[in-house]
Amino acid sequence: MTLSQIDEEVAKLLQLKAQLGGDEGKHVFVLKTAKGTRDYNPKQMAIREKVFNIIISCFKRHGAETIDTPVFELKETLTGKYGEDSKLIYDLKDQGGELLSLRYDLTVPFARYLAMNKITNIKRYHIAKVYRRDNPAMTRGRYREFYQCDFDIAGQYDAMIPDAECLKIVYEILNELDLGDFHIKVNDRRILDGMFAVCGVPDEKFRTICSTVDKLDKMAWEDVKKEMVNEKGLSEDVADRIGEYVSMQGGQDLAERLLQDPKLSQNKQACAGLTDMKLLFSYLELFQVTDKVVFDLSLARGLDYYTGVIYEAILSQTIPAPAEQNGADEAGVSVGSVAGGGRYDGLVGMFDPKGRKVPCVGVSIGIERIFSIMEQKAETSSEKVRTTETQVLVASAQKNLLEERLKLTSELWNAGVKAEVLYKKNPKLLSQLQHCEETGIPLVAILGEQELKDGVVKLRNVASREEVDVPRADLS
Amino acid sequence: MTLSQIDEEVAKLLQLKAQLGGDEGKHVFVLKTAKGTRDYNPKQMAIREKVFNIIISCFKRHGAETIDTPVFELKETLTGKYGEDSKLIYDLKDQGGELLSLRYDLTVPFARYLAMNKITNIKRYHIAKVYRRDNPAMTRGRYREFYQCDFDIAGQYDAMIPDAECLKIVYEILNELDLGDFHIKVNDRRILDGMFAVCGVPDEKFRTICSTVDKLDKMAWEDVKKEMVNEKGLSEDVADRIGEYVSMQGGQDLAERLLQDPKLSQNKQACAGLTDMKLLFSYLELFQVTDKVVFDLSLARGLDYYTGVIYEAILSQTIPAPAEQNGADEAGVSVGSVAGGGRYDGLVGMFDPKGRKVPCVGVSIGIERIFSIMEQKAETSSEKVRTTETQVLVASAQKNLLEERLKLTSELWNAGVKAEVLYKKNPKLLSQLQHCEETGIPLVAILGEQELKDGVVKLRNVASREEVDVPRADLS
Numbered sequence: 001m002t003l004s005q006i007d008e009e010v011a012k013l014l015q016l017k018a019q020l021g022g023d024e025g026k027h028v029f030v031l032k033t034a035k036g037t038r039d040y041n042p043k044q045m046a047i048r049e050k051v052f053n054i055i056i057s058c059f060k061r062h063g064a065e066t067i068d069t070p071v072f073e074l075k076e077t078l079t080g081k082y083g084e085d086s087k088l089i090y091d092l093k094d095q096g097g098e099l100l101s102l103r104y105d106l107t108v109p110f111a112r113y114l115a116m117n118k119i120t121n122i123k124r125y126h127i128a129k130v131y132r133r134d135n136p137a138m139t140r141g142r143y144r145e146f147y148q149c150d151f152d153i154a155g156q157y158d159a160m161i162p163d164a165e166c167l168k169i170v171y172e173i174l175n176e177l178d179l180g181d182f183h184i185k186v187n188d189r190r191i192l193d194g195m196f197a198v199c200g201v202p203d204e205k206f207r208t209i210c211s212t213v214d215k216l217d218k219m220a221w222e223d224v225k226k227e228m229v230n231e232k233g234l235s236e237d238v239a240d241r242i243g244e245y246v247s248m249q250g251g252q253d254l255a256e257r258l259l260q261d262p263k264l265s266q267n268k269q270a271c272a273g274l275t276d277m278k279l280l281f282s283y284l285e286l287f288q289v290t291d292k293v294v295f296d297l298s299l300a301r302g303l304d305y306y307t308g309v310i311y312e313a314i315l316s317q318t319i320p321a322p323a324e325q326n327g328a329d330e331a332g333v334s335v336g337s338v339a340g341g342g343r344y345d346g347l348v349g350m351f352d353p354k355g356r357k358v359p360c361v362g363v364s365i366g367i368e369r370i371f372s373i374m375e376q377k378a379e380t381s382s383e384k385v386r387t388t389e390t391q392v393l394v395a396s397a398q399k400n401l402l403e404e405r406l407k408l409t410s411e412l413w414n415a416g417v418k419a420e421v422l423y424k425k426n427p428k429l430l431s432q433l434q435h436c437e438e439t440g441i442p443l444v445a446i447l448g449e450q451e452l453k454d455g456v457v458k459l460r461n462v463a464s465r466e467e468v469d470v471p472r473a474d475l476s
Numbered sequence: 477m478t479l480s481q482i483d484e485e486v487a488k489l490l491q492l493k494a495q496l497g498g499d500e501g502k503h504v505f506v507l508k509t510a511k512g513t514r515d516y517n518p519k520q521m522a523i524r525e526k527v528f529n530i531i532i533s534c535f536k537r538h539g540a541e542t543i544d545t546p547v548f549e550l551k552e553t554l555t556g557k558y559g560e561d562s563k564l565i566y567d568l569k570d571q572g573g574e575l576l577s578l579r580y581d582l583t584v585p586f587a588r589y590l591a592m593n594k595i596t597n598i599k600r601y602h603i604a605k606v607y608r609r610d611n612p613a614m615t616r617g618r619y620r621e622f623y624q625c626d627f628d629i630a631g632q633y634d635a636m637i638p639d640a641e642c643l644k645i646v647y648e649i650l651n652e653l654d655l656g657d658f659h660i661k662v663n664d665r666r667i668l669d670g671m672f673a674v675c676g677v678p679d680e681k682f683r684t685i686c687s688t689v690d691k692l693d694k695m696a697w698e699d700v701k702k703e704m705v706n707e708k709g710l711s712e713d714v715a716d717r718i719g720e721y722v723s724m725q726g727g728q729d730l731a732e733r734l735l736q737d738p739k740l741s742q743n744k745q746a747c748a749g750l751t752d753m754k755l756l757f758s759y760l761e762l763f764q765v766t767d768k769v770v771f772d773l774s775l776a777r778g779l780d781y782y783t784g785v786i787y788e789a790i791l792s793q794t795i796p797a798p799a800e801q802n803g804a805d806e807a808g809v810s811v812g813s814v815a816g817g818g819r820y821d822g823l824v825g826m827f828d829p830k831g832r833k834v835p836c837v838g839v840s841i842g843i844e845r846i847f848s849i850m851e852q853k854a855e856t857s858s859e860k861v862r863t864t865e866t867q868v869l870v871a872s873a874q875k876n877l878l879e880e881r882l883k884l885t886s887e888l889w890n891a892g893v894k895a896e897v898l899y900k901k902n903p904k905l906l907s908q909l910q911h912c913e914e915t916g917i918p919l920v921a922i923l924g925e926q927e928l929k930d931g932v933v934k935l936r937n938v939a940s941r942e943e944v945d946v947p948r949a950d951l952s
Binding site: 048113115168 | 506507509511515517518521522536538539541544545547549552566567569570576578588592598600607609621631633634637638640758762827866878883886892896899900901
């Protein structure tokens with residue numbers, strides 16, 4: 001039994017005990033959030049808002065609309081979409097009525113939405129929480145409830161233009177979030193399949209070998225090869241041939257070179273993928289993002305539904321995650337990967353009664369990972385994160401001025417000024433100034449008998465302590 | 477069996493059939509969202525964003541922070557908080573681990589958050605979805621998944637100051653949303669309890685008589701009285717005495733008059749409530765909102781946890797809701813009510829192991845009702861709702877200029893301009909202009925051989941058809 005399983009069992013037993021009345025009939029509450037979930041406190045929300053604003057601005061700059069779907073879907077809608085991972089889906093209790101499950105990602109609901117509304121082209125983003133009964137590693141930003149942040153372009157268009165825009169978007173967002181240097185690996189499912197074919201991998205082993213290749217970002221080639229040979233039953237020859245290809249990295253030049261490769265050039269799939277890769281790089285050149293994009297034959301990505309180009313963005317230097325007991329192996333999994341996506345031309349057709357396809361390409365921003373990094377940055381930075389936007393606190397040094405303070409505050413609100421007032425009849429000036437220091441309010445509007453008589457307000461700059469009298473009429 | 481129950485049974489059977497493989501082994505998908513839920517399409521999202529922006533700006537103007545909590549809580553956290561309505565809570569399936577339920581409102585998670593983090597004062601808003609297995613009436617904006625939009629002030633403060641701010645906030649939001657005339661009813665739980673006591677209602681019947689009084693907004697007094705006498709077992713005398721009080725409406729003057737009432741003035745609870753009501757109105761006067769606020773002794777509000785002032789905002793003229801089969805009676809329930817709240821000083825203490833109380837007052841904006849009204853307004857209005865913010869479409873009338881179009885689009889993005897380009901090698905100018913008309917893009921940047929040679933872009937105003945050449949360098 002792991003520690004977290006024990007915690008869960010204890011929580012369950014305490015709940016049961018509380019329901020039974022506990023000892024001496026006292027109600028024992030378990031004061032916690034569900035396993036793998038967290039509250040966002042105001043500071044975390046302020047960071048979350050900042051990140052969302054940057055990302056949403058980018059999506060809007062690219063002309064995207066947004067949609068939202070319910071947090072749960074018919075269980076049937078999710079069935080058969082996630083392979084083995086289906087066991088991680090949260091089901092709702094059968095309380096009569098339909099059988100429901102919490103959404104596992106935003107892509108399947110998007111495909112369901114397109115098919116249901118017979119939409120054949122749309123450029124949309126969707127930012128919402130999804131749910132996985134996974135083993136949480138919360139200090140590294142892995143939760144059972146977490147945000148996904150998806151941008152997708154659906155529609156029948158000329159090759160690689162929307163695909164290039166997705167990469168441009170990743171580039172812009174990572175630049176603006178200021179997370180340090182990064183690079184974006186690009187590959188194509190058709191190139192992978194063609195490569196496996198010419199290396200001599202039997203058709204039925206493409207997917208499983210693909211998932212072994214996917215481990216190259218956290219395992220040495222020697223170990224990957226061992227898995228191919230010992231577990232997946234490839235011959236050493238075949239594995240070595242794969243090994244040659246997956247060590248290749250480059251740009252448009254590599255695509256051109258591989259189009260001349262005596263073996264790959266004989267494979268239809270590979271040729272189609274390589275030709276598109278060349279085209280993609282020519283568009284990326286126009287978008288001025290090739291400095292960060294690498295054509296990398298070892299990039300495989302796990303999901304079954306990809307049919308064309310795939311990509312993944314990786315941060316070069318990541319802030320080290322706090323140590324945890326789950327083993328060093330796991331720690332490597334998500335280090336640095338902050339966005340990923342690709343083309344999936346078959347998924348919508350799975351929902352259409354007549355199987356009509358809607359080609360799609362999209363990208364998912366790994367927002368929880370980004371939150372974690374931003375939170376760690378905020379903690380080590382000397383700058384304080386403000387959780388309110390209040391511009392001015394209405395205050396007084398004298399007694400019996402509550403009514404005047406409320407009146408002035410109301411005037412400020414009516415003028416659109418973000419203002420606060422302490423909910424006390426006669427607060428001390430010191431505690432009013434302290435409230436400003438603690439919450440970062442830059443200005444205090446001080447009222448006293450003299451100011452009221454003169455029709456002014458004393459505006460005090462909290463940081464510099466400078467004071468200036470402002471005519472009351474100028475404030476609203 | 478009702479029609480909706482039959483629909484549900486059919487959906488369930490079809491799901492089962494699909495799981496079993498259906499006829500001829502074909503997979504039959506039920507292409508729908510779960511009962512009582514809906515997708516938001518881009519147009520609905522644009523309206524939702526507009527409404528949220530107005531409301532959030534108001535909350536921020538008043539110095540509020542925001543928090544978020546998980547969509548599910550330990551089942552135990554929700555137990556014993558909602559009385560009879562507990563049957564409407566969605567439970568998650570027991571898949572091992574903790575027993576979980578979807579949140580039913582935002583107030584209980586807020587109280588759990590305060591107790592768990594030992595927070596004794598905060599001013600926060602929380603906008604999020606909540607879940608109720610209720611009978612949906614979706615055309616009237618009643619769903620099983622719906623937004624709540626709560627603003628609450630927690631902390632030990634001088635009487636009625638935060639309470640007055642909550643009312644000011646309701647006033648500001650309803651004004652800014654421009655939903656037509658409205659008024660806000662105010663009452664106090666202590667005044668209601670005092671009134672029941674002096675009218676001769678036995679203590680143990682306070683709550684049940686309270687919920688009968690609550691029906692006065694949709695039932696005539698004669699019917700309410702019948703319920704009190706025939707169902708709740710009050711004598712006619714007692715009911716008539718209640719009837720006299722609950723017909724009273726007024727302002728500060730009414731509070732003053734009732735403080736002189738020979739019976740009420742003898743009741744400690746009522747006096748405390750009436751004194752606070754007087755104070756509340758004096759603050760509302762300073763906030764200049766008394767033109768819309770009515771002290772109304774018939775306002776009761778259903779929830780058990782209120783301990784002091786309560787209020788509800790009602791639109792005077794509502795856009796008539798589409799007819800539905802569920803009976804005219806039900807249609808009246810929510811007509812016009814778009815915000816409500818009150819003081820609940822005991823709730824946080826229910827979560828604290830030592831029962832420490834944190835006084836709270838808050839308001840919930842009936843955002844789904846507001847969405848419905850705004851959507852109906854948008855449909856009857858001639859103005860088109862834009863779902864993107866794109867400022868300019870990069871276009872060409874000539875062939876073979878895809879690369880130039882992509883290059884210019886990228887320059888615009890880099891300069892922060894919201895720009896789109898069609899994903900076609902050689903789109904017709906007409907279809908490019910049509911895209912602008914359909915989506916409301918105001919400008920087209922047209923590129924041709926001549927413009928490229930001259931180093932300019934032809935900017936065309938879609939509405940006026942005016943064209944002007946702009947030097948390329950001025951664009952970015």
